[in-house]
Amino acid sequence: METSIFQYGFIIKSLLGAVFASITAGLAGTYVVSKRMVFLSGGITHASFGGIGIGYFLGINPVAGAAVFGIMSALGVEYLSVKQRIREDSAIGILWAFGMAIGIIFIYLTPGYTPNLMSYLFGSILTVSNADIIALGIMSVILILYFGIFYRTILYISFDEVFARTYSSYVNVFKYITTSLIALTIVLNIRMAGVVLVISLLTIPPNIAMLFTRVYFKIILWSILAGFVGTATGYAISYYAGIPVGATIIFTLVIIWVLVKSTTLLIMKISKKNTIFKTLKQWITIL
């Protein structure tokens, strides 16, 4: 067993990681889920794996490579969909596989030390460095400020882009900025949740939140809370059972979703007959 000081530091790091992951994923995820961009986000995630491979090959920070790839592919798809010259879902599908192919090719071409592919595909808390945590922390602050300051603008553009164009000439600027921030959020969370699983970190918490509320900022808050519970529990299970952390986080989140969903369904069903449960239902609606 390691020393207690090491364990203490490890727990702090894990907790901070959980907090920042749930903040970034909650904010970006609410946007992604409401706007039905889940498939696009999946494409961005897998495309950024190409950046990781090239990063290794060139000997630069793989996360930086992934960030460049992620943002470029996100903006590329947004641009193509604005121009309407290509089927968006096909473009995403191609990007998705192409990114993975590039990643694998370059990782295998990298001479000498081959990185642990598993840790990138399925996430690992052990490879998360202090710098990764700090980067996620900075990203949390940026996203909180961005969504806090431009809340209504972001909400209304993503709700009805065509109408937004009648009053604002900044619609495209906001779309590109938001998509880039989402790409960055995804990339920074890859270390922890892994390429294959990071998309669920964004999509499951808002779906849990939407079982309670329809108000956008409340969905964000509930997503962050659900994300934190899922991530922290996932960390603990991963640590004690020695399973990749991405898998345990997603597993926990899905269990939470199923539990909450079945509980609300049950309450809704009983509330039709029973007055006590009716008040409980109202209470849930107020939340």
Place this chain on the structure above:
Amino acid sequence: MHSLSASYGANLVLQEVDLKVYENDFIGVIGPNGGGKTTLLKIILGLVKPVKGNLVFNGELLNGNSIGYLPQISTADINYPVTVTDIILSGLMIRKGIISMMSQSDKKMADSVITELGLAEMSKSMLSELSGGQIQRVFLGRAIIGNPRLLLLDEPGNFVDTTFENDFYEKLKELNNRMAILMVSHDVGTISSHIKSFACVNRRLHYHPSSEITNEDLLAYGCPIQLVTHGDVPHTVLKYHR
């Protein structure tokens, strides 16, 4: 609007269009599909830049501040998690900056619009929980919350359910006391007897100061050959088609 032309690429959609809108006008804009009706609205909204000519509002160049807009069937996702109140508040974004907070007085304005349109009970609902007519009232609310001087309606007949249609035009008549209305439609039948004047758009625009159009007018201008007759129930008479 004076001697205004617009085109998409080499395609001239509108040519030397002149239109004056006065306070409390209720103008029905009719014309065939592809005749440039929607382009006309887009120019007024500033979404399409005219190749030639300009728009003048109260002696000044036009800006979006005084215009309310009810788009053709909305592209918005009705399952989007946003409440009726918040959608109606978005009508105020025209005069707000990109950094916008809604004040108490903004929310009061939203509440009064919601009450006026009979949406009070569903102010916290999502669009997916409303009927077609209610959804259209929400978008109408978004268009009028800023008390615009000019209300633009693009094919409102397209997504009104018939049970609600009469209510809707009654509501427009009420609103017409406060604002000028410009309503685009390809189907004259949906343009009710509340309309005070007509404008025919088929690349060029021809203005008819009364709500009655004679057969000669129609033949001369190559507009869609449909007539509204005003009886107890307004109805459509189809005439010779070119």
